Amino acid sequence: MASKSVIPRRRITFSAVQESSASTVAADANEVKPVEKKAPTKPKKSPAKPLSQLMEEDVIPSLKATLEAQDHITELELSFEDKRLEGSFLKKGTPYSFWAFFPDGVLTGPKGFSLSSYGSGVSTVEPFLIDEKKITEKHIVFWVEKRLAAQGIIPVWRG
Numbered sequence: 425m426a427s428k429s430v431i432p433r434r435r436i437t438f439s440a441v442q443e444s445s446a447s448t449v450a451a452d453a454n455e456v457k458p459v460e461k462k463a464p465t466k467p468k469k470s471p472a473k474p475l476s477q478l479m480e481e482d483v484i485p486s487l488k489a490t491l492e493a494q495d496h497i498t499e500l501e502l503s504f505e506d507k508r509l510e511g512s513f514l515k516k517g518t519p520y521s522f523w524a525f526f527p528d529g530v531l532t533g534p535k536g537f538s539l540s541s542y543g544s545g546v547s548t549v550e551p552f553l554i555d556e557k558k559i560t561e562k563h564i565v566f567w568v569e570k571r572l573a574a575q576g577i578i579p580v581w582r583g
Contacts, residue, residue, distance in 0.1 A: 475529055479504035482561035487511070490569055494578045509564070518542060520577055524568055531559040537571055 473481070484502045491500055491513065500513040508525040521540040526533060572578045 475507070475526060475531065476504055478531075478561060479509055483509065483564050486561060487565045487568060490565060491578075497578075509568075511568070515577060520572075522568065522572070524564065537568075539571065539575060541575070541577070 472478075484504065487509075488500065488502055491497055491502075491511070494515075496516045498514045500511070502509070502511045504510070507527060507529050508523050510521070510523050512519065512521040514520070518541065523536075523538045525536050525538075527536075528534060569578065
């Protein structure tokens with residue numbers, strides 16, 4: 425008679441309990457209450473600066489630093505008058521001028537950009553900052569820089 429060896433199998437049972445992501449505190453075995461969380465306090469927003477103040481205090485100094493860091497740019501002048509940010513400079517002796525204008529005098533209204541080079545007339549007026557939801561001084565500087573780079577006046581990539 426042949427004998428058959430039987431290997432006993434062990435039965436293992438697992439059990440898991442899923443906890444909710446909300447913290448809870450048990451008052452007794454029958455009652456579960458959610459723990460109240462305080463909403464984080466948001467810093468209070470300072471009132472928006474008028475456009476002229478924003479340009480003079482934030483945009484012009486930052487844009488000036490950006491353009492002065494470029495090679496071969498001289499005689500840089502920047503100003504904000506009559507709802508227009510105006511800039512002019514020489515690059516290797518060639519004169520360039522640009523305008524970023526805000527006809528309604530606010531960042532949320534229509535905006536345009538125009539460029540002139542080699543002493544010629546103003547280029548076609550282009551929309552400016554149309555896709556931005558909340559415009560800051562950094563956006564204005566960034567997009568002026570990108571417009572000048574798109575025309576090959578300053579390099580696209582910083583080295």
